[in-house]
Amino acid sequence: MTLQVRIDQELCISSGKCVADEPAAFAFDDDELSLVLPGAALLSDDRLRRAARMCPGQAIILVDEAGQQVDVQ
Ligand code: SF4
Known part of the structure; x- marks a missing residue:
């Protein structure tokens, strides 16, 4: 993985899709x-x-190696 991932919990609506x-x-x-687990790195x-x-x-x-947020839409 080269992208870093985090969750904005202010936006999470608990859909459970990612889980x-x-x-x-x-x-x-x-x-x-x-929340993000260590397994995300894999x-x-x-x-x-x-x-x-x-x-x-x-x-x-998602944030790339340059620290820029990635547009995934
Ligand atoms: S997929 Fe659902 S549970 Fe996962 S971060 Fe998005 S809103 Fe939250």
């Missing part, structure tokens, strides 16, 4: 908001991009 599709990379915290950029694209809250933020 269901990529359980090694995302999980719910005690408030049922998504996902390909394509899978991270897909997870971000599929997030209904656009809460999955």
Whole structure:
């Protein structure tokens, strides 16, 4: 993985999409908001991009090596 991933919990609507599709990379915290697991580092950029694209809250933020946010739409 070359992209870094984080969750903007202000945008997460607890849909569970990322947790269901990529359980090694995302999980719910005690408030049922998504958080990033260490397993996210093992996902390909394509899978991270897909997870971000599929997030209904656009809460999955990807950042490239230059520190720029990646547009996944
Ligand atoms: S897919 Fe998006 S809105 Fe749904 S749980 Fe994951 S981060 Fe939250």
